[in-house]
Each structure stands twice: as C-alpha cells, then as structure tokens.
Amino acid sequence: MKSVLLIEDDMALRENTQELMELAGYKVLTAANGQIGIDLALANKPDVIICDIMMPEVDGYGVLRELSKNEDTRSIPFIFLSAKTEHKEVRKGMDLGADDYLTKPFDEEDLISAIESRLAKAKLIATLNPQAQLEISEKCELRNLNELKNFFDDNGTLFKFKNGDAVYQEGANSNKVYLILKGVAKCHKIDEEGKELITSLHRADDFLGFSSFVENIPYQETATAVEDLEMAGISKDELKSILEQNHAVALELIGLLSENLAEIKEQLLQMAYGSVRKKTAQTLIQFADIMNNDKEGPIRISRNDLASVAGIATESLIRTLSNFKKQGLIAIEERNIRILDLKTLRSLH
Numbered sequence: 479m480k481s482v483l484l485i486e487d488d489m490a491l492r493e494n495t496q497e498l499m500e501l502a503g504y505k506v507l508t509a510a511n512g513q514i515g516i517d518l519a520l521a522n523k524p525d526v527i528i529c530d531i532m533m534p535e536v537d538g539y540g541v542l543r544e545l546s547k548n549e550d551t552r553s554i555p556f557i558f559l560s561a562k563t564e565h566k567e568v569r570k571g572m573d574l575g576a577d578d579y580l581t582k583p584f585d586e587e588d589l590i591s592a593i594e595s596r597l598a599k600a601k602l603i604a605t606l607n608p609q610a611q612l613e614i615s616e617k618c619e620l621r622n623l624n625e626l627k628n629f630f631d632d633n634g635t636l637f638k639f640k641n642g643d644a645v646y647q648e649g650a651n652s653n654k655v656y657l658i659l660k661g662v663a664k665c666h667k668i669d670e671e672g673k674e675l676i677t678s679l680h681r682a683d684d685f686l687g688f689s690s691f692v693e694n695i696p697y698q699e700t701a702t703a704v705e706d707l708e709m710a711g712i713s714k715d716e717l718k719s720i721l722e723q724n725h726a727v728a729l730e731l732i733g734l735l736s737e738n739l740a741e742i743k744e745q746l747l748q749m750a751y752g753s754v755r756k757k758t759a760q761t762l763i764q765f766a767d768i769m770n771n772d773k774e775g776p777i778r779i780s781r782n783d784l785a786s787v788a789g790i791a792t793e794s795l796i797r798t799l800s801n802f803k804k805q806g807l808i809a810i811e812e813r814n815i816r817i818l819d820l821k822t823l824r825s826l827h
Contacts, residue, residue: 480597481505483524485515485541486559487533491582495528495559495589502590512536516544519551525600526593528580531560542576555596559584579624595621620724623731627683629720630657634710645686645701645709652689652697654711658682661707662769664783665699676786678738679704679768687711688735704779705769754790758798759823761788762808766817776814 482504486492489510496506507522509515513535519527527545531538538558545551557578577599578592620626634657639645645663646652658680665686666676677699680686686709689697721728761784765777785795799815802808807823809816817823 479503479505480526481507481522481524482593483507483509483515483519483522483527485509485512485527485529485533485538487511487530498586498589499593502593504593512538512541515541519545519554520548523550524554526555526557526596528557528559528589528593531558553600555600557592557596578621620720620727622727623734626720626724626727626731627657630710630712631659634712637707637709637711639703639707639709641703641706643703643707645703645707646697648698648700649696652687652695652714654687654713655717656686656709656711658684658686659708659710661703661705663701663707664704665701666786667699674782674786675789676783678741679764679787681768685731685734704783754788754794754798755801755826757788757790758784758795758802759807759826762802762815762817763820763823766820776811776816778814780813 480503482499484492484495484499484506486495486508487510492508492510496508499506507518507524509518512529512533515527515529516536518524519541527541529538529541536544538560542556542558545554545556555577557580558576559580559582561582577596580588580592620629635654637645637656639661645656648667660682662682663680663686664676665678665680666674668674680701686701687697689695721731762777764787765779765784769777769779781792781796781799785792788795799808799810802823803810805822807817807819809818
C-alpha cells in the first residue's frame with residue numbers, strides 16, 4: 479500500500495482529505511503544521527507528500543526547502559495544496575521543485591489523479607538509467623494552464639513597455655502571443671469618426687495577442703500599456719507545437735478564451751442598453767477589479783479611457799463621476815479615483 483503524507487493545518491479539511499485518500503486505498507499520515515510534517519517525512523519516507531502553503535511553525539515553501547536538502551526525501555513527489563492561485567505563487571512553488579499544484583477547493587478526482595500521475599512518473603523514472611532519467615526531467619511536459627504560464631515565464635522573450643506605449647498595432651503581423659507579468663494593457667479600435675473603443679482590459683497573469691492559433695493573420699485591434707508593462711512572449715509556431723503535444727492544456731486554453739469572449743459580449747450589451755449611471759458604475763468596478771484586486775486602492779486611469787470602455791461621451795462620464803462623488807460613492811484625488819461604496823455601485827441601474 480502506497481503512503482501519503484498530508485500536511486494541512488485546517489483540521490476539517492485535513493480529516494476530509496485523509497478520508498478521501500484512505501477510501502482510494504492509500505495509507506495516510508497527517509501533520510497539523512509544517513514542522514511536524516518535516517519530522518514525519520524524515521521518519522517515514524512517504525511515497526507522496528501533499529502540503530498546504532500557509533501554515534504555522536513552517537510554511538509549505540519552508541517544508542519543501544528543508545526536505546529538498548535531505549538525500550532520503552528530496553526525490554519524494556511533492557504536491558502543493560493551497561487557496562493561492564496567483565501565477566507568482568504557483569511559479570514560486572514550482573521553482574522550489576514542487577511536482578504539482580492543486581488549488582482549494584479541489585475535486586476528489588483531481589486529487590487522486592494528481593497522486594496517481596506523480597506515483598506513476600516516479601516509478602517510471604526509477605526503472606530508467608541515469609541518462610534516460612535526465613532526458614525525461616528535461617522534457618517539456620505541460621498538464622495545465624499554470625504550467626503553460628510557467629513555460630512563458632521561463633522560455634519567453636521579455637518585453638517592457640511604458641505607460642502609453644503601443645504593444646502592437648491593428649494590422650501588424652501577429653507573430654507572437656504574450657503573457658502579462660506585470661502591469662495593465664488595453665485593447666482598442668478606432669471607429670470611422672476617429673473615436674476610440676476599448677474592447678478589453680488585461681492584467682498580470684492574462685494572455686495577450688491571440689488573433690489566430692494557426693495563422694499569423696494581422697492583429698484585429700491595437701494594444702496599449704495602461705500601466706508600465708512587463709510581458710513574456712513566444713512565437714505562435716512554438717505555442718502551436720506545445721498545444722499539439724499537450725492536448726489537455728489546449729482544451730483549457732480554449733475554455734479560457736471562450737470565457738473571455740463571453741465577458742466581451744456582456745460588456746457590449748452593457749454599452750448598448752445600460753443607463754449612463756449603470757455604465758459608469760460597472761466600468762469603475764471593472765477597472766478596480768483589473769487594477770486593484772481588493773477594489774479599495776486608487777484607480778489611476780484617464781477619463782477618456784473610462785468613457786471609452788463605458789461607451790459614453792467623456793462629458794457625460796465626468797458629470798456622472800461628479801454625482802457619484804457628491805453621493806459619497808467615490809473619492810476623486812486629482813487623476814485618481816477611489817471607490818468608497820462598492821455595494822451601492824453594484825446595485826445601480
């Protein structure tokens with residue numbers, strides 16, 4: 479019977495996860511904090527370790543660092559289990575040597591599948607000669623979008639743009655796809671009257687530059703930095719090769735792009751049928767969501783960009799912002815806007 483060490487400080491989650499794994503036929507050891515987990519791992523040499531990140535005593539990163547120093551435990555498959563989903567957190571865990579990363583809440587099927595795949599790979603590697611083991615470890619094997627983003631981060635070309643710089647222009651050849659590492663970008667088009675229409679906003683951890691998977695057709699819109707940008711880019715040919723070899727990742731990416739299309743359709747409906755107050759409120763919330771994860775920090779954005787996303791005249795937007803300020807819904811600090819009453823803004827019709 480294969481053994482699993484579960485390191486998790488939440489007692490209810492620890493007990494539920496233990497029961498799931500025992501029902502699946504695994505012997506399960508549990509630890510309530512990182513230090514206990516390190517001691518159990520050194521004493522019992524489990525076949526797989528599943529570890530939370532945010533814990534007392536020693537966090538998950540510390541557990542992995544400590545076990546990586548020991549010859550007897552460094553090769554044990556290590557799976558992070560955490561509510562942290564940001565790319566930088568996943569990147570940090572994988573850089574330290576983790577084999578997989580599951581986010582809470584997770585499905586029983588995903589948990590058992592992760593354990594089985596790690597055990598199968600460990601068994602396969604153990605049967606190979608040292609040279610074959612090295613080749614497997616160096617092979618680009620991607621199983622999900624997080625690992626695709628890690629590939630961009632590790633292998634892509636780094637691009638930097640200042641606020642206001644064009645990332646690419648409508649009509650230019652779309653040879654690359656980008657992952658935003660830092661900052662915010664807007665995609666926009668110019669109508670026949672010369673008016674700018676912002677079609678989407680993108681922040682750190684978003685992909686940018688998709689116009690076709692298989693052809694380098696021209697970009698259908700212009701992308702511009704709203705904040706200083708750092709991006710990693712790879713060629714479409716390289717991305718196509720990766721997706722051909724990793725079908726699960728391709729399906730995930732298609733799902734993500736489909737969700738993005740649904741969001742854009744919702745924005746267009748808002749622009750077509752919403753009242754000026756509702757358009758302004760929803761646009762403020764959208765920018766706050768993109769530029770401040772907590773929605774409480776100041777939004778530094780031009781009034782023209784706000785009006786463009788909302789689909790209203792700049793003068794109408796300024797009047798509406800002034801009314802919102804009088805009602806105590808927002809504060810205006812020079813060019814910055816701070817949301818004071820998010821609940822009321824969401825309820826506006």
